[in-house]
Amino acid sequence: MKHFALFLLSMFVLALPAFADDGTGVIAVHAGAIVVRPDRAYILLRVDQTQSRLAPIQPVFLRTPTEAEAANYLAAEQAACRGAPPAADKSQKEATSNASPPIGHCAFEYKGPKNVFAVTKGMSFEGKGDFHLYLLEIIPGDYVFYGSSAATLSGASVLDTCNCLGTVGFHAAPGVITDLGTFLFDTVEQKSAIPELAAETGWGKSFGNEVIGAAIRPADKDIAVPAPLATFPRVPAVYHAVGSYVEPGTDNINRLAPIPGVLHYTNGRVVDEMSGSILP
């Protein structure tokens, strides 16, 4: 009985949302007194799943590490992994070499700042059901729409589908609200009713609901903004294409749906429409 009570208590604690001080520097702004700090950046986004056949999906963003953060991570990695045995994942258990692995090939706990986060429903500024609007206070910098994650009751989640085959990035400047527009998600199994995802879906039942299709409808002058935010400085996000990248920590890979004037694909390669160049 005691163990059962502890189990229930642990479920309750896990279910408590933690929007600040989780190492990301991300703070959800809720309705009430709103202050736009000159030293912080803000992103406004909507997640619209009214036409989606998926359970709630959370967009995942990556902030490009600063040089100091990258150096700190490298130093921590080198300190933790020098002479360490290989990471104990299922494949490496079968390794026969007793030699120390090179730097970058061991698992270690990094206690520094985190730069990848999901936008969870608990962060909602307003909305209900399948449509929510979010206003997040974040660290100024360059961000990438990194992938998507299925929401869980506990709030804990993992990256489910990365945008590894092509996505977009944007700069979040301090002192203003950067409007990211509307994020749309659907299953890839059947052709989506969402116009932006129609050509990126319909792959057949063998994919099931495991791969998440994602699209962004950038903000335009007609996009709805909550009245409490109307008086604050707000600019539409200036998106740029981001080329492919490898993310071994996800089971599924996909690409962000094309965005006219920003992101396009040719023979699977990412095309930056701003420059006309093909990205790696």
Add this chain to the structure above:
Amino acid sequence: MTATFTGAPVFTALGLALSLSFGLLSPSMAAAQEALPDVATIDLPAFTAPAPSAETDKVKFFYLAKKGVSFAEAYGDLADCYRFLEEGPALHLPGYVPWIEVPHRKAERSVIPRPFDGMIEDTLEAVFLPMIDAVIARNLDNMKLRRCMATRGYQRFAVTKEIWLQVHKGTVRDALLRQAKLASMAQSGNQGIAP
């Protein structure tokens, strides 16, 4: 479609996956550093592609092909898409990724322990993984490879398990060379399964 196969039928698909996981051989690096052999010297198993049916979407064993693609181009596409098969610990959120946009960020990163994670995974691993691990790994790899290659216009063509094993035997490079040859042999009369 028929072809001739003369190699030894040794199953090393898991070895292929492990080689990729360890980074012992990077296909894209191999493609960049080594010249491709004459396509005529690459042996393939003899087989007849099954006719597509309503069930073929569920096929587990297939090869990817595109009409009009050259052997070299197919090898480059396959090698590039094999990059995404690299496996690692799940990315828990929030987390840290040592992002380097250009060139591609390195794949390795730290692991953040979670309560009970190790206990649950160890238990599941001990009981179930010997039975299902290879199947799951193959399916995940298939989905990643299918998605990546589909964006480049490739379609699936069903084969038997035995043929699939023969195509994927040997080193990563051997398997890629066979797959690239198959990919470049798509005939106008063949029907693939999209994607």
